Amino acid sequence: MDPMAIVERQAQRTDSRILYLILDGLGDLPRPGDGATPLSAARRPNLNRLAAEGCCGRFDPVGPGITPGSGPGHLGLFGYDPTEIEIGRGVLSAVGIDFPLQRGDVAARFNFCTLDAAGRVVDRRAGRPSTEENRRLVALLRRIAPPPGVEIFVETESEHRGVLILRGPGLSPQVADTDPQAVGVPPLPVTATHPQGEGTARLVAAFVAQALAALGGEPQANGLLLRGFDSLPTIPAMSERFALRPVCIATYPMYRGLARLVGMDMAPPPASLADYPAAVAASASGHDFVFAHVKYTDKAGEDGDFEKKRAVIEEVDRLLPDLLAVGFDVVVVAADHSTPVALAAHSWHPVPALVWAPGRVFRDSVSEFSEQACVAGALGRLPLRYLISEALAAAGKIAKFGA
């Protein structure tokens, strides 16, 4: 049995409070020459103090060699096994634009595309329209009358990307992608992947036919490619699993959406990094688990910008004293995945993490917070979903197992 089942069974409510500070994509690779990473190169006296007083290690978001998207990375952070819970692209896009998805809704991600006179895809992204232009196109699609008993929502994501949501009784996400993932061929017909999806596939096919008519006059965005049909997964809430009262502080809808999927309360998104301490202070009462998500490290990593990533880490470090002043018994600093600047993309490398809880964690020999230093940490190398167990234990939130 996965030891997490025991953690759930022994979880107990206490007054102790955990700060779970997540620097998205924090993990990086030592660069050639000086071996520095944005983290190790940053001026970070406060992170270093937490690492020196706490316990460090490295965590695999999903498993060795596996590069996670944001969904699996955060599921791991929240103590869920990302190999057991799949969140479809459609659902991730819907929660990522703060769409209030309901149980039973079917969501799919779509691209506007360009079709030639013979109906073949010539551009899978319709010349990358602006998000503004996307809104104009979406308005056309919103005029399509839904069939009786079904609601249809068409939402802008950004540029060529949108989300289609169907709501009504008896819908099924068992519908195949229509995106052929190639040009020179027509979009795939709408088909069910299982007999249960046939009704929904017919609804989608009718919508697509009307959409082609509605977009008929467009010079570029005259077609639609759909993929990732899915419904909200059934995920037990963190409050049920761990007896926690969790709250999410995040500026990006995607991360609020992921936190909502595991039942977190939502704090108003801070306007900027500088506003995080006030946001944490405002939401700490009534909650014993504060998930604070910082996106900018990942963005800098995806841009391949070493200096930018370092600057974000330094800014977070400067905010730490104010964050700690809110009063936490346990502080975790970690990441959902690595985004090395050299790769300018998510990667499979374990993320560095520290758990600080005076007198409660093993104070190891690590005296600074960096990917390299964490290799010698006493937490060792663990699957990311166990990070929360370490935090819960340090907070006294797991009762003794067995007599």
Added chain:
Amino acid sequence: MDPMAIVERQAQRTDSRILYLILDGLGDLPRPGDGATPLSAARRPNLNRLAAEGCCGRFDPVGPGITPGSGPGHLGLFGYDPTEIEIGRGVLSAVGIDFPLQRGDVAARFNFCTLDAAGRVVDRRAGRPSTEENRRLVALLRRIAPPPGVEIFVETESEHRGVLILRGPGLSPQVADTDPQAVGVPPLPVTATHPQGEGTARLVAAFVAQALAALGGEPQANGLLLRGFDSLPTIPAMSERFALRPVCIATYPMYRGLARLVGMDMAPPPASLADYPAAVAASASGHDFVFAHVKYTDKAGEDGDFEKKRAVIEEVDRLLPDLLAVGFDVVVVAADHSTPVALAAHSWHPVPALVWAPGRVFRDSVSEFSEQACVAGALGRLPLRYLISEALAAAGKIAKFGA
């Protein structure tokens, strides 16, 4: 598949001999200031030599963040998955007083309690009677005539604690606790947790009614609270799983009981630590796995007594040459769980362990035996149930898997 299934399949009998020396609750936390633990502060030339010549690491008794009781900790040490085998409180109490529990017996732990005139619990521990007083009360309960075909055993554990054992055909442990875990309310009625338990629940209810009558004249211990009904779990013996001939040397009944559950032979309990080498020597012939359990490290940890814990470790260290002189191919020194003096209780922190087997284990860079040094050990951080695999392999007791 859990690799332990392969270990079982490939286990082979050899003449090589393993000493499995367990210092209960050995693991500790570095203290503020000098960072010392009772282990790192102890004069321990022999333990250090074994660590330097052997291979070190740290082991999670159940999983990250999970604090084990003695049952799960020892199951892990013996190579069993503690999340798969549950040993109820009643069974643990019965084996803990050396009661010869048989398959099919149902055991429950009980407290003597004080009830008021309305039958409500006013003291869940009946003013904590002495163990002597407990024996007098138990003698009253032993006069209760059992129903036909059933044997009832009432046993003193200590102070307010006792054990009730029912023996007979068709009994079931599916009976709910009667302990309300609160005062001001009456004990819960005896009920079955499953229809299969109804017959047994009726027997227990009849016993409780007679017990109340028998205790009616007592000023304090005039009631009984029962909990943890259970039967002996079905655990495959170590001899079957690992082709071992194991023997247990332990002074405390609880640990002899746990060893009996996994089919170990029993050596007479040594009178004191100083008698361990003679006990090991006496039982080594005819056995190839000697489990020697030292309780006093845990006791000192639970008392929060750094110096006492250090002194016990030093005493064990002084005995080591005589223990080794018995002749072992593999020596393991480990613990069932950590009991940090700062917490004065069992904890979730991984335990330090060493495996010594000249020429057979990877001699890592660890040159002393301590929690801190073990972080850098070549065994890394593993679930505790794999510790026995390392010992078996070093003893040549696991044949090659696959061609």
